[in-house]
Amino acid sequence: MTADVLIEYLEMLGQGTLETIYMTMASALFSYIFGLPLGVISVVSEPAGILPNPKLHNVLDKIINITRSIPFIILLIALLPLTRLIVGTTIGPTASIVPLTIAAIPFVARLVETALKEIDYGIIEAAQSMGATPWQIIRKVMIPETLPSLIMGASITTITLIGYSAMAGVCGGGGLGDLAIRYGYYRYEDDVMILTIILLVIIVQIIQSIGDYLSKRIDKKNK
Amino acid sequence: MISIEGLTKIYRSETGDVVALKNVNLKVSAGEVFGIIGSSGAGKSTLIRCINLLEKPTKGQVKIEGKDITKLSNRELMKLRRSLGMIFQHFNLLMQKTVNENIAFPLQVANVPRKQINERVKELLELVGLIDKADYYPSQLSGGQKQRVAIARALANNPKVLLCDEATSALDPITSKSILALLKDINKRFGLTIVLITHQIEVIKEICDRVAVIEKGQIIETGNVVDVLMHPKTTSTKNLVSSGLIDKIPPDMVLWGRKQDYQRRLKVSFSGEAAMKPVISYMVMEYQVYANILFADINYLKDTMVGELVLELSGERNAVEQSIRFLREQDLVIEELG
Ligand SMILES: Nc1ncnc2c1ncn2[C@@H]1O[C@H](COP(=O)(O)OP(=O)(O)OP(=O)(O)O)[C@@H](O)[C@H]1O
Ligand SMILES: [Mg+2]
Numbered sequence: 001m002t003a004d005v006l007i008e009y010l011e012m013l014g015q016g017t018l019e020t021i022y023m024t025m026a027s028a029l030f031s032y033i034f035g036l037p038l039g040v041i042s043v044v045s046e047p048a049g050i051l052p053n054p055k056l057h058n059v060l061d062k063i064i065n066i067t068r069s070i071p072f073i074i075l076l077i078a079l080l081p082l083t084r085l086i087v088g089t090t091i092g093p094t095a096s097i098v099p100l101t102i103a104a105i106p107f108v109a110r111l112v113e114t115a116l117k118e119i120d121y122g123i124i125e126a127a128q129s130m131g132a133t134p135w136q137i138i139r140k141v142m143i144p145e146t147l148p149s150l151i152m153g154a155s156i157t158t159i160t161l162i163g164y165s166a167m168a169g170v171c172g173g174g175g176l177g178d179l180a181i182r183y184g185y186y187r188y189e190d191d192v193m194i195l196t197i198i199l200l201v202i203i204v205q206i207i208q209s210i211g212d213y214l215s216k217r218i219d220k221k222n223k
Numbered sequence: 224m225i226s227i228e229g230l231t232k233i234y235r236s237e238t239g240d241v242v243a244l245k246n247v248n249l250k251v252s253a254g255e256v257f258g259i260i261g262s263s264g265a266g267k268s269t270l271i272r273c274i275n276l277l278e279k280p281t282k283g284q285v286k287i288e289g290k291d292i293t294k295l296s297n298r299e300l301m302k303l304r305r306s307l308g309m310i311f312q313h314f315n316l317l318m319q320k321t322v323n324e325n326i327a328f329p330l331q332v333a334n335v336p337r338k339q340i341n342e343r344v345k346e347l348l349e350l351v352g353l354i355d356k357a358d359y360y361p362s363q364l365s366g367g368q369k370q371r372v373a374i375a376r377a378l379a380n381n382p383k384v385l386l387c388d389e390a391t392s393a394l395d396p397i398t399s400k401s402i403l404a405l406l407k408d409i410n411k412r413f414g415l416t417i418v419l420i421t422h423q424i425e426v427i428k429e430i431c432d433r434v435a436v437i438e439k440g441q442i443i444e445t446g447n448v449v450d451v452l453m454h455p456k457t458t459s460t461k462n463l464v465s466s467g468l469i470d471k472i473p474p475d476m477v478l479w480g481r482k483q484d485y486q487r488r489l490k491v492s493f494s495g496e497a498a499m500k501p502v503i504s505y506m507v508m509e510y511q512v513y514a515n516i517l518f519a520d521i522n523y524l525k526d527t528m529v530g531e532l533v534l535e536l537s538g539e540r541n542a543v544e545q546s547i548r549f550l551r552e553q554d555l556v557i558e559e560l561g
Contacts, residue, residue: 122315123317125315126309126311126316126376128277129275129277129307130329130332131301131329132301133301133332136332140332141317144317147319219319220318220319220362221362
């Protein structure tokens with residue numbers, strides 16, 4: 001391998017890494033913008049929740065379940081028209097953000113639900129007994145009290161999105177997955193394949209560590 | 224202050240309905256400490272939770288200062304709840320917030336300006352004796368300290384009523400006493416009306432002015448603590464109240480006495496001033512009987528001294544009967560034991 005080729009590969013891998021991070025972060029952000037409220041609404045609308053609305057709860061529950069059960073690779077292809085409509089193209093990292101976000105929304109909603117349900121219901125009742133409104137309870141009690149779990153959920157989401165983003169490479173979605181498929185799979189260049197794997201593992205580890213650290217750091221309950 | 228009329232609460236579930244409260248009527252006056260006692264599952268929590276509508280009554284009215292609160296809109300209810308503080312068995316503090324922030328919470332909820340919040344929190348910390356713990360998190364506090372924070376939090380908005388749901392049940396006896404002393408102090412100083420529920424008779428004895436006994440969702444007895452405890456009308460109340468000691472005196476206990484003596488066994492209860500008089504020694508000297516004390520107990524019911532005595536009188540038949548008559552003439556309650 002000549003120096004030129006090496007530099008070219010490194011540039012390529014660097015770019016791939018940045019694209020992966022960009023796709024993942026952007027879709028994590030967007031999926032929380034939709035998934036967080038969805039999860040909150042689903043929890044509070046439970047029959048025993050603070051704003052019971054069993055009908056709404058059932059509808060949300062069904063939607064979340066159905067969308068979660070569609071395999072990502074199929075969702076990716078099925079969403080191509082929507083992606084084109086929103087981004088104008090179906091290839092490249094920006095285009096991948098659309099299916100990634102949509103796949104992650106129900107996932108986030110479920111993680112948010114699970115986290116919020118961890119709260120001791122007595123704490124919510126105490127807040128109610130003080131005359132707190134449902135909105136105050138959501139904002140000042142439910143979310144802050146479960147923040148450590150919510151943060152763990154966010155790191156799980158991000159890691160899952162890294163996996164999905166690699167899959168998006170199949171459709172020319174950019175990022176490290178794209179490289180692995182183009183060089184590792186079609187051109188049998190094992191070293192590129194191995195390097196992408198190493199890079200992905202490193203990124204996942206870093207995110208996991210940050211998530212763990214933050215979650216522990218802010219948790220005042222289990223100290 | 225609080226008036227509960229015809230309150231019924233039915234929990235409906237797939238496995239069948241549970242009647243938790245059946246036609247409950249209660250009146251709590253302003254400034255008193257009112258206790259509700261009953262065994263597990265009697266409906267105590269349900270009852271106290273109906274007072275601030277954490278539980279919606281199935282039927283009946285809950286009136287606070289004459290106003291039926293079951294008819295309030297959500298917005299009015301939230302406002303009303305700020306005038307009703309509540310504390311819980313398991314404290315229910317915000318675990319991710321400091322003591323300071325916990326006490327500030329109800330004030331933030333009520334949109335009190337920040338500066339006022341800080342002042343009020345300081346006052347409350349002083350009141351409950353936790354000034355030095357202001358920046359601690361609940362997980363760093365003992366149970367008693369947590370309950371103090373909860374009390375401070377419940378008092379933040381200057382409520383008229385404090386509802387206590389088994390506030391001392393999770394605490395050891397000594398800590399429990401100190402919390403009750405704090406509640407007593409608050410009741411005296413601010414004239415705060417306190418409604419508490421408990422399954423521990425000690426709590427009733429310690430701080431309550433009046434008591435209601437609840438069994439299977441119904442109030443079976445209400446009255447002044449001294450009256451209800453000294454003269455329980457129902458067996459359930461007797462069981463709750465009895466220290467258990469009297470029943471444990473073995474009936475065949477061999478007592479000092481001469482074969483030919485006439486013997487009678489009595490339970491003598493006294494309260495208030497009567498507790499101070501040397502009635503028994505007077506009787507012994509006057510009527511020439513032997514008085515054998517099998518059991519004796521003196522207690523405070525809040526601030527009233529009360530006592531119980533199981534006596535065996537023996538001697539000449541006439542003398543014994545005269546002494547009993549003498550005892551009955553005093554400010555005492557006499558009950559013959561078989
Ligand atoms: N949410 C609920 N759904 C169905 N049944 C309930 C519910 N809450 C209470 N109950 C039932 O109502 C009855 C009274 O319960 P409650 O909690 O008021 O009793 P309690 O006197 O407070 O008992 P404890 O001393 O054990 O706390 C019980 O039979 C209980 O099983
Ligand atoms: Mg209870």
